[in-house]
Amino acid sequence: MFPLWVLLLLQWSTTRVLSCPSLCTCTSAQATEEPRSVLCNDPELLTVPTNVPVNTVKLRLEKTQISRLPRAAFYNLSELRFLWLTYSALRSVHPSSFVNLKTLRELRLDGNQLTAFPWEGLRDMPRLQILDLHNNRLSSLPAHAALSLANITFLDLSSNSVPSNPCPVVADLGIPDCCVMDMFCRLVLLPAELLDLWFPLPGQQQTTVQRRVLGLHDNPWQCDCQISMVASLSVSLGSPVVLVDPVLMCVRSVGQGGALLMPVQWSRCMRPSVQPAATRVVSPLGSNVILRCEATGYPTPTLSWVKAAAHTDCCQQEIPPDADQLPKSLPSFMQGSPRVGVRWSVISLNGLSYKDAGEYRCQAKNMAGISEAPIKLRVLGSSRANRPQKKPPLPPPKQPPTKSNRRPNQVPPLDSIRVLQETLQNSTALNKTLIYPDMSKITPDRKTKRRKMKLLNKSKTDVKQSNNSTLQRAMQVA
Template identity: 65%
Template sequence: MHLLVLVQILQSALWGVQSCPAVCSCSYGTSGNSELRSVRCSDPGISAVPVNVPADTVKLRLEKTLISKIPRAAFYNLSDLRFLWLNYNSITSIHPSSFVNLKALRELRLDGNLLSSFPWEGLRDMPRLQTLGLHNNRLSSLPAHASLFLPNITFLDLSSNRLTVLPGELLDLWFPPPGQQGGPLQRKILGLHDNPWLCDCQISMVMSLSMSLRSPVVLMDQMLVCGRSVDQSGTLLSQSELSRCMRPSIQPAATRVISPLGSNVILRCEATGYPTPTLTWIKASAYTDCCRNNMIESLDQLPRNLESFMQESPRVGVRWSIIILNGLSYKDAGEYRCQARNMAGLSEAPIKLKVVGVTRLSRLPKKKYLKTPLKLSTRYKKLNQTASTTSSASVKENQILQSITPPWTNKSQTAANLVSKELFRDERRKMN
């Protein structure tokens, strides 16, 4: 009995996998030795994503229905799905986790809906996705973080929306600078036409770079129209007088700095360009003196980006940045590069920092400065000692001279005493 129930359950499950939804039509195609199932659901009465789509479906088309929302994990059971077309429905919102478990999906089309935003972070659940169609929706902006989830997209159609500007992060993704392109050149096809673009430097750069021979980006339609610009509304981008981009130029405060060990140093650079450039600092090389090589073995991973720096933009087109190094050691010595980048290009300026020991900086000047004073002080000291010795000797001599009565002084005093005694005697005689 139990075995019979189990067989019935398996038969019903197998029938559910193989059966086609009543409101949909199924067809098969061949690829090699396997059959590929395609399911198309285009009944105008459909208002939600069908839940009984066969699990072996490779291509699913939900078109011209009343579906307005794509819920969470709407296609979770379709792990083999490669193509998902949701064109010309009434979709206004998509849950960020709608595409969970679609590891094999290659193409996602959402053309002709009512989307005012798109969950770009949901692209993480589709690592093999290459084609994304968002033509004819209501997208008015592209967030900067969208660039994090678009590196594998080779076909992106954003035409016929309400976009006005492109974030710089997307432009960095589509037009990487020379030397930063990983592997062979992979071209990307972009649909940017039929949007009310603000005709500024960025969209101008997209146009000019896409026309170059080795451009990684190919535009579906190069007839872009200025929708928002001063006195240029409705004019073709190629005919408008756009703001010209200016490649950054850098002026460092000093190109060579020598500072003693343990001191504090500020490295500063200023960049001008349009759009206003961003500045980054890179430690390019270490101290190359033969005597300090054993102290910089841990710096073999140069160059590396430095994160602790400050920058400010006092006005449009100008930006300055400083990096502060406190308590210099020999490991701080080397070449620092201040890099400025904007839409027009990349510029950099090297600053070489040399750290010298305290002895090398201070002893030599002290010897030159103290050489003469030391001799002079010694000389004056000897003279003072001589003078003091002479004066003390003279004092002693005076004391000795005063204590000793010369012979002629004693004789004269003795004679005078004798004379006075005789005179005294004569006076006494006369009085008597």
């Protein structure tokens, strides 16, 4: 037998599951008595009911005075698939209002006074496919919204041109005058990130094209490339996007007169064109190289660099197969836009190695298309810094000058002076031998003897003076 408190707990939980909130109507499924659909449409309802049955599949809060959705407003409704909060006084939604709605497929918030929507809150609803925000007061559609709209197949943003402050309505146009003059009081711009999501470029499409239905009508969109592309591509054959109403209104900027165009017929979209500074670059190993390219287009394209291929014939040694995981994106060294529609980018490669050789592609992208230009870089030889320096050849050994190779006025070296001294001494002895013959065997007379003695003395003096002058000259030169 169960204890009494267990029976009371079971009875209370069953009553809680099957009970219906006040000011609401609950409808059960045909096969069971459990309520699966809850409708709350009393104008006196000010907040989201807290006692909604946990097994509710569809919750409709219509024509109420609910002005805000707090944090985790539907946390207990983990089986909820349809949530309608329409034509009420809703002004704000907390980013965490939809926590634990893992099975929600449809969210309708049309007919409220929302000036902003927490797009990041869509991550708490991974199975959401239908999002209806039409007839609100949304003033902008941020670029980061594209991160949370990947699974949305129906998005209605129509009729968001009513400002928060009342203002006169322009006759025959049906929109407030302040919306025509003030570009920030209504939804007028589509970010390029959304167009990348809705109209993927060739090569970026998935295997199965996911078709989407968009409601963009009854908004005075600014005449630019984005809205023109949506209007033109949506009517093309096989388009991934279908518009609820193909007629869109486009208003020029105030400086262009503020005229309304219907349908969209003003556009200056231009696919980007890429012009590299050089298509082939050859540089030695270890040098520095700068690769530059410039792109033109409207809207102003964005530039990125990709290394697409490696050269196998660039050098003497082979490049390892795992040196580069190609293709790979390269960060740009410097990038700038001197004027609207023009952008340039530069990458710097310092100390080239064999791995740097290959094909670099400068890619330009805008919403009108994508273009690229290849630049082939070749690395050859070795750098001067790594090249061994050649030693100058050794001069031939110096030989003492001879009569044949001695130049005029050339002074003999010191070794020749010694030889000269010995030669002079030998010549003196030779002169003595020649000048002093053996006189013992000759008996000249006295006159002849005197004459010979004078000649002998004069000869000695001349030889001695000649030897001394030659020796002094050689010593001075040495």
